[in-house]
Structure formats: structure tokens, C-alpha cells
Amino acid sequence: MTQTPQPQVWPTLRARDARALIAFLVEAFGFEETVVHGEGDRVDHAQLDWPPGGGIMLGSERDPGEDNPWSLPPGTFGAYVVTDDPDTLLARATAAGATVVYGLRETDYGSRDFAVRDPEGNLWSFGTYHGEPRKG
Template identity: 35%
Template sequence: MSDFSRGKGVSSAVTYVDPNAAFRWLEEAFGFEPVMVILDENERIAHSEMAFGNGLIMVGGEWSENHRSPKSLSGVNTQSVHIQLAPGEDIDAHCARAQKSGAEILQMPDDQFYGDRTYRARDPEGHIWTFGVTVKKMSPTEWDKAAGGSLHTRTRLD
């Protein structure tokens, strides 16, 4: 039996009307890898986890008034999920794969001022996902110049 304990970190739980279909779709369209699934007595996902590199998402069904899919809320999103590809990965091919699997592409792959190339997609139930890959490493000075602001790292804004 595998050990499912995790260290300190962050993961996102994404709620779906049909978590079983979403689980399969996320694997096909975006390349998430199944980690574990707990099925209820009706073979419906009660809880599941999927990996993307070192990241993890949890996929489950609607289980309270406060845990709803955008599909049940006229498309409203209260969060979006950002996924970072490894340097050198082909984000244009990733976008094409997602689009072929039925993702609505909200923003085609485009270079950003901070050195990443990103695209944005909506899944079949309305969740918004952003995918990025670093194509140009930039110093804080370069970020400031490109953004017209000032980059602060690990600094409190008191």
C-alpha cells in the first residue's frame, strides 16, 4: 500500500458536477497524472488527487452550497489555477492538445513581459486554467523596466 502523506505545500481542490468525467478529461487534455481515487458506493469520485510535476490538485464533486462547479454558478469562477510547465516544454503543443480535447481557449499562447509564454483555457465545466512556461529568465531590474513598476521579493508591504 502506498503512503499518501505529504509534506508542507499548497494544492488546489477543484469541484465538478461530474468529477469522474473531469478526472478523465484533465488527464487527456492537460496531462495531469492520476495519483489516487476514492469512489463512493455509486462508483462516483468522492475524492481524488492528480499530479502535474511536483504540483497536486484534488478533484471532487459538489458537496455543499459552498463547493460548486462554475457550471452550477452560470460560469462564475472564484479562483483560477496556474500551471507552470518545465523550461523547454512546448506550450503551443500543450495548448493544441487541450483545444483538441475540447478546452475553450480564452487566450492563445502569447509572450508576457515577465519572460513567460502563457495561454488560458476554460474546461468543460467552466474552470479557468492558465498555463505558462519561462522562455526568458529576467532579473528584477529587467522586470521593473518591462512592467513600469517595482518588483519586491520576500518583502512585507507594511
């Protein structure tokens, strides 16, 4: 049996209301909730997968301190996510309440993309640019 390779880079963010953000990311963008650990309103660790590949990890906001060196302020995350259908995704995202930063546009590097903010203030850019092939 061949296993699908797992991502080796995991963008990570914190949220004031992690459970609400997870629900939003699933509804608005189509992320898939893979696992959520934590009790009550607190999320210690969550993994959301992007169906074409890759994913993100997130958790509830935590106070900085010696026992929490991984302290990130909520709302400061930004990501570019590849999609083959930005038109449909923008309609889905705005229907779910995403705030449009800029609408659909064609870029000089061949992408059709848009950008929105989630309820926590994080910036999400979605487009058709798959990146340049690796050299060598």
C-alpha cells in the first residue's frame, strides 16, 4: 500500500476563538477538519487539511511565557493557497462572511487570485499560481 506523502511545512496560527475559526475555515474555504484536541472552548492542537494538498495547524491563544515559547498574536497570520477555481471559492468565502481585501484579479505572473480576511483578522490569498518548478 502506497501512502500519500504528508506536508513537511505546516503554517501555524493562534485564535481567540479557535473552534469558531475552525468552523469558518471549513465552511468558507473548504479546509477539512482532520483532528482537534482540547476540551471545552480551548483548542490545544488542530490540523486542517487542504484537499489538493497541504494544511495548517492552529490552536487557542495562549499567554506568552517560559512554558509557552510559541506565542503568536491572533490575527497576524497570512497565507497563499493554491486553488484551481478562485471564482467559486471567492463566492463561497464571501457567503460565509469573509472580508474581501481585493477581489478577483489577474497578476503579472499568471495567477488569477483574490484575498480575504477571516473573522480573526488573518489574511488569506487564494490563486491559481502553483509556483515555479524546482531547478536541478
